[in-house]
Amino acid sequence: MRKIAKRTIEVGGKKTEYALEGEGTPAVVLINGGGGPIEGWHKVYHSLAEKSKVFAYNRPGIGKSAKPDGPQDGETIVAALRGTLSAVGLKPPYVLVGHSLGGLYANLFARLHPGETAGVVLLEASHPGDLAIGELQSGAVRGANKLLGWMDALTGRRKWHETNAVAETAAQIARAGAFPDVPLVVVSGGKRPPMMPEAVYAVRRDNQTELARLSARGRQIVAAGSGHFPQFSEPALVVSAIEDCLEKAR
Numbered sequence: 001m002r003k004i005a006k007r008t009i010e011v012g013g014k015k016t017e018y019a020l021e022g023e024g025t026p027a028v029v030l031i032n033g034g035g036g037p038i039e040g041w042h043k044v045y046h047s048l049a050e051k052s053k054v055f056a057y058n059r060p061g062i063g064k065s066a067k068p069d070g071p072q073d074g075e076t077i078v079a080a081l082r083g084t085l086s087a088v089g090l091k092p093p094y095v096l097v098g099h100s101l102g103g104l105y106a107n108l109f110a111r112l113h114p115g116e117t118a119g120v121v122l123l124e125a126s127h128p129g130d131l132a133i134g135e136l137q138s139g140a141v142r143g144a145n146k147l148l149g150w151m152d153a154l155t156g157r158r159k160w161h162e163t164n165a166v167a168e169t170a171a172q173i174a175r176a177g178a179f180p181d182v183p184l185v186v187v188s189g190g191k192r193p194p195m196m197p198e199a200v201y202a203v204r205r206d207n208q209t210e211l212a213r214l215s216a217r218g219r220q221i222v223a224a225g226s227g228h229f230p231q232f233s234e235p236a237l238v239v240s241a242i243e244d245c246l247e248k249a250r
Contacts, residue, residue, distance in 0.1 A: 004038055004045050004056065008064055011080070011087045017064040018057035020088055022049030026095050026118040026249055028242060029085065030056040033100030034163050037063050040099070043235035051243055055090055057081070059162065072162035074108040074169030081109070092116035095245055099123040100228065101162065108173050114180035119249035121242050122186045124228050127207035128170035183248035184218035185241045186211045189226040217248070
């Protein structure tokens, strides 16, 4: 498997690690899931670079990117992403591809900057309504999550971690403008994670279907052989979904 060639650039005095390859427009912007590195795209990155210019990056605290020094809510992350895209010379509009938590950022980016958004692919993406899923988890899981949260708060180890700002990011999406009328593809894993109760999975499955309704030009693809990481288990399907969005955006 070919490695992804990475570089670093300073934007606003902060180092950001990124990768950029290929030619063509609109550029494909890959937005990692929570805590995910550039390498999470290794099975689709080079194939996409044969179709258009493709960009991937590490958010603060990942890889060689600088550690965060403030709250990492969605508006902060979107602003930093736009600054990095500008710094590397990548002009809009973009096809945004958001995996998991990165889906919230793609959702918010599109609403805040519709003129810079040519299309969106939501890959096993988080939905603002997924926040309610925590209440459906078992008491043991809820208790463990609270304990971990207290430990993080005491140590300061993850004080500015983006997962601490998910509720604020969801609120920002609610306050932002409407999702733009752009091509939208929602790729959802068809396998329930072993530790996820059926009731939780049912809510998340409905939320995935709802994401596809954000745009009149939206559609959903179920990756039947995948759980939360279709880009690992069904990379050809993911590449095809992004290519389809690219073609419609053009």
